[in-house]
Amino acid sequence: MPTTHETLRAVLVASRRDRSLIEMAAQPVPASFLDGLAIQADIAKTLGHAEAGWKVAIAEDGTPVAGLMPGPWLAPGDVYDGAIGAELRVEIEIALRLAKDVPMRPNQPYSRAELLAHCDKAYLGIEIVESRLANWQGVPFALWLADALGHGGYYLGQELDMKVLDEVAGLTCFISLNGVTIYDQPAVHANGDPVAPFLAWANRKDELMGGLRAGQIVTTGSLCGGVLSPGKGEIVTKLAPLGGVSLTLR
Template sequence: MPTTVETVRDALVQARRDRSLIETAKLPVPETLAEGLAAQAAVGRALGLAEAGWKVGIAEDGTPIAGLMPGPYLAPGDVYEGAIGAELRVEIELALRLSRDVPFRPGQPYSRAELLACCDKAYLGIEIVESRLANWFGKVAFPLWLADAMGHGGYILGPEIDIKTLDDLGGLGCFISLNGVTIYDQPAVHGNGDPMVPFLAWANRKRDDLGGLRAGQIITTGSLCGGVLSPGKGEVVTKLSPLATVALTLR
């Protein structure tokens, strides 16, 4: 009899290969966040995904979490191909590139300054959230969402920005339009206040459930606009005003 992790792994692997969606009622739910992370890691191994980067976060109970971003990363102007029927959400983010490894070292927490010293570049990043789980929004148990890498679909690595931007978000705005129609225009706000908080939490995690933080990886620090639902497909323009703009096509 397959375990919950094995059942979830097999379903997500098949859905990603087929570019199809899973009705969540057909899946067992991992009992814990650790089991959800284990299922995510098993999916990555089964698909042979590269550990090119991570989206980091903090669960409601304070547990550090992460989702694999395997790349290859899209460039501004590229086309993102969504699965038929999938819900696509757009997130404007700040991303960092690791210039050296950040070894797992329980009992010896990293400081914010140490982590920043391990990064050589910052970018405007645009994440497309596209879960393999059908009708997921507000309806999926978090360990199952974690098993699906928190719905990571793709990532556009935009222009390089000053790394000091992470120290102060004041005066920044997030703008998104679809086919010339504005769908979001609000000040940039991070859910944890400081965009470095989830990265710091993951670097200081108690268990090494997924994989290492290594030189060359991209770490995205969380959305500055929440997850903005795209009401359709077409030409998308995103701006982190006044710093940078990224255009892409959803298809």
């Protein structure tokens, strides 16, 4: 009988290859967050995904986690093609580019300043969250991890001053669909400091997903939560007053 690992690897690989959705309730749940990460890593290896970037987060129990972002990497104005029936959520974020490798150092944790010194650029980023799981509200987090935290694609917008990481308070997140506002609220990061999940992942104890390497993009987490798009069409996002990214969902 197939294990949970084998079952999820097979079904998620198939769904990503043919851009289909699977029923969450029909899937086994990994026994732990680390098991979820291991399955995600195996899926990425099977699909030949490049380690081009990472979305980092901190689980409710304090465990640092990450999702591989192999692409598509999109420019403002490009079209994002979602799977038929998939829920698409929009997240306004600040992304960082690594200028040099960040090797694991379990006995010498990185400081915030030291970690940021490994980065040379910050960007306004827009993540499209598109899970392979249909009806994924309330999904067990270990299963969400196996699905790469629902990563769909990423838009890299304009370059920002690195100081924005210290000045999130006072910024505003705005999203509209086909000219109708669907979100307009102050920017808030779930961990307070946008660098917190990146720092937690850099100081992780287990290497399951691959390393933090020069040239990769690390996104620091949403400043607006995951905003469900009620339909397809022209999306305008703004991290006011700094700038914005326009795109098309299709």
